[in-house]
Amino acid sequence: MAFQEKRLQEKCPQRDYWCSFRLVNEQGDGKAYAGLTYRLHDRWGEIYSGELNEDGQGQAHNGFHQAFVGAKDFVRRYFRDFYTDQTILICGHSLGGAIALLLAEWLNRSYPNANVILYTYGSPRAGDSAFVKAAAGLTHHRLVNHHDPIPGVPSTWMDGNWKHLLPGTAMLVASIGTPLLGTAVLLGGLLNLRGDNFEHHGEQRHFMPRKATSDGYSSILWQPGCVALEQKTCAQWAAEIDLRGDMPTRSILTQMLSFAEHSSNSGYSRAALTTLLRWITAQQRNGTLFTDLERRQISKQIDPIEQDMAAWQPESYLRFRQNLRTKTHPRLNRLTELDLRAYYDKSHGEILEFKPEQQKSLSKAQKRLKAQSRVIVTRKDVFGDEAERADLDALVTEWLELAEIKKAAVLAKVSIDSPTLVS
Numbered sequence: 001m002a003f004q005e006k007r008l009q010e011k012c013p014q015r016d017y018w019c020s021f022r023l024v025n026e027q028g029d030g031k032a033y034a035g036l037t038y039r040l041h042d043r044w045g046e047i048y049s050g051e052l053n054e055d056g057q058g059q060a061h062n063g064f065h066q067a068f069v070g071a072k073d074f075v076r077r078y079f080r081d082f083y084t085d086q087t088i089l090i091c092g093h094s095l096g097g098a099i100a101l102l103l104a105e106w107l108n109r110s111y112p113n114a115n116v117i118l119y120t121y122g123s124p125r126a127g128d129s130a131f132v133k134a135a136a137g138l139t140h141h142r143l144v145n146h147h148d149p150i151p152g153v154p155s156t157w158m159d160g161n162w163k164h165l166l167p168g169t170a171m172l173v174a175s176i177g178t179p180l181l182g183t184a185v186l187l188g189g190l191l192n193l194r195g196d197n198f199e200h201h202g203e204q205r206h207f208m209p210r211k212a213t214s215d216g217y218s219s220i221l222w223q224p225g226c227v228a229l230e231q232k233t234c235a236q237w238a239a240e241i242d243l244r245g246d247m248p249t250r251s252i253l254t255q256m257l258s259f260a261e262h263s264s265n266s267g268y269s270r271a272a273l274t275t276l277l278r279w280i281t282a283q284q285r286n287g288t289l290f291t292d293l294e295r296r297q298i299s300k301q302i303d304p305i306e307q308d309m310a311a312w313q314p315e316s317y318l319r320f321r322q323n324l325r326t327k328t329h330p331r332l333n334r335l336t337e338l339d340l341r342a343y344y345d346k347s348h349g350e351i352l353e354f355k356p357e358q359q360k361s362l363s364k365a366q367k368r369l370k371a372q373s374r375v376i377v378t379r380k381d382v383f384g385d386e387a388e389r390a391d392l393d394a395l396v397t398e399w400l401e402l403a404e405i406k407k408a409a410v411l412a413k414v415s416i417d418s419p420t421l422v423s
Contacts, residue, residue, distance in 0.1 A: 064095075064126060068102040075103065079111065087115045093264045094150060097123025097142075101201060105135045118202070119143065121268045124153045125198040132201045140202030144230065145271060146209060146219070147261040151200070152193060152234025165331055166192040170347035172243050173332070174315035176323045183312040185243070186305070189235030190227055191354050192242065206230055207271040210297040217411040219271040220278075220294055222372050226365035228305060228358050233261075242331075274412040277405070280396065281414055282377040290373035298369055306362045314351055317344050 088107060092100025097120030104118040118140040127135070144151050168188030175184035206229070207219040224230055261267045282288065290298075321340070324332060335343065379387045386392060399405060400416045409416045 064098045064102060067095075067099045068106070071099060071103050072106060075107065083111075083114070085113075087117065089117050089119070091119045091121075092123060093121040093268065094262065095124065097121060098126035101126045101135075101140065104140070105138050108135075108138045117141070120202065121264065122148045122150050122262050124150055125200050127199065127201060129199050132199045135201055138201070142200065142202035142204045143207065143221075143268065143272075144204055145207045145261040145267050146229075147233045147259065148267065149233050149237040149259060150262050152231060152238055165343055166242065167347055167350050168192040168239065169242055169329070169331055170320060170344045171314050171351050172239055173323050173327070173329060174317075174320035174344075176243070176327065178315060180308055180312045183305075183308040184314075185236055185239040186228065186232065187309070187312070187351060187355060187358065189237075189239030189242075190231060190358065191351060192238055193231060193235055194227075194354075204230055207268075207275070208298060208301075210294055212301055217270060217274050217408065218413070219274050220290060220298060221271070221275045222289070222298075223368065224365045225368055226358075226361040228309075228362055229302065229365055232305075270408075273405075273408050274414070276382070277409050277412055277414045277416065279377045279382045280400070281416055287376040287378070288373060289375040289377055292373075295369060295373040299366060302362060302366055302369075306359065306366075309355065309359055309362070312355070314348050317341065317348075320344055 090100050090104045090107070092098070100118060100120055101123065104116050107114060108116045116138065118138060120140065121143050122145060123142060168191035171184055171191075172188040175181045175188075178184070204223065205221055206224055207221055208224070208229070210218045210220060227235075259267075324340075332340065332343075383389075383392060389395075400409075406416070
C-alpha cells in the first residue's frame with residue numbers, strides 16, 4: 001500500500017481542514033483501495049481519519065468523522081436486528097447535519113437496497129468536491145435559513161494563521177470607504193467561498209423571509225438556485241471577518257452558532273411550522289405555493305441586489321494600496337510590492353468574470369420565483385403517505401385548534417379558518 005504524501009500536503013496546507021489523497025496498490029494492478037479505515041497525521045500534527053470510498057479517495061475532518069463512527073456502530077446493530085425494508089429517514093441540524101450526511105452516505109453504500117433519504121437543517125459543508133461527486137446518488141433535502149451563517153463553514157477564510165490569499169480579499173480592501181462597499185462584500189465573500197475546497201451536497205431549499213427585517217414566522221420555502229441569495233449571509237460574514245483581520249480563534253463558531261436563525265427552535269422549527277401552516281391553507285389561494293403579494297415581497301429583496309451589482313465596479317490598484325497603508329491586513333502584510341500587484345491583478349480579473357455570472361444568476365432567480373409561485377401544493381405534498389387517511393381532516397382540524405398553533409398562525413399572518421386541502 002502506498003500513500004502519496006506530496007498530494008496530501010498540496011491539498012491540506014492548513015490545520016483543521018479536509019485532506020484529499022488516494023491509497024493505491026503499487027505492487028499489484030494499481031487499483032485504488034476501497035472500504036479501508038485510515039488514520040493519518042499531517043506535518044503539523046493534525047489527525048485525519050475516515051473510510052475510503054470505491055475510488056480510494058478519502059476526505060474527512062476528524063471531528064465529523066469520529067462522531068460518525070460512534071453513530072455507525074449503533075446503526076449497524078439496528079440494521080442487523082430490526083431492519084426489513086423500511087424507508088430510512090435521517091435528519092440532522094447544524095453540526096449534526098454534517099454527521100448525518102456521512103452516516104446517510106455510508107448507509108446508502110453499505111445497504112444498496114435500502115431507501116435512504118436525508119434531511120439536514122443549517123448543516124455546514126461536510127465534504128470536498130470528490131466526496132460530493134461520490135455521494136451523488138444519495139437523496140438529500142438540505143434546508144437553509146436565509147440569515148444562517150453556519151452553512152458557510154468550514155471554509156478557507158477561517159484559516160486562523162492567515163496563510164492563504166483569498167481571491168476576493170483585494171477587492172474588499174480596495175472598496176473600503178466606497179458607497180457600494182456592501183456589494184463588494186457580497187461579491188468578494190462569494191468569490192472567497194467559491195475559491196476553497198469545500199462544497200455542499202444535496203438539493204437546497206431556502207427559507208426566505210417575506211421582508212428583509214422579518215423573522216422566521218414570515219418565511220417562504222423556495223429554491224432560488226442562486227448563490228447570491230442562498231449564500232448571502234455566509235458570504236457577508238466571511239468577508240467582514242476578512243476585512244477586520246481580527247478573527248477571534250474558536251470563538252467565531254460560538255458567535256455563529258448563537259444566531260437566532262441557526263437555532264433549531266427559534267430558527268428552523270419556526271420557519272418549518274410557518275411553511276406547514278401556509279401549505280395547509282393553500283386552498284385559499286387555489287393551492288399555489290405563494291400569493292402574488294408574497295412573490296412581490298421576495299422580488300423586492302432581489303431588486304436592490306441586482307441594481308447595486310450592476311452599478312458596482314472594482315476599485316483601482318492605487319486605492320487598494322492607499323487603503324492598505326491605513327489598514328493592515330494579516331494576509332497581505334507579508335507581500336512585496338510586486339506580489340501585491342500580481343495578486344491585485346489576478347483578483348481584479350476574477351471578479352470581473354464573476355460579477356456577470358452572479359447578475360445572470362439573480363435574473364434567473366427572479367424567473368424561478370415567478371414559476372415556483374404557480375406551483376400547486378397538494379394533499380400528497382403536505383402529508384405524504386398519510387394523505388389518504390380517512391381521519392386526516394379531523395386530525396388536522398384538531399391540531400389547528402391548539403393554542404400554540406393558533407398563536408403561530410397569527411404571527412405568520414396565516415388564516416386557518418378553512419383547512420381543507422387541495423387533493
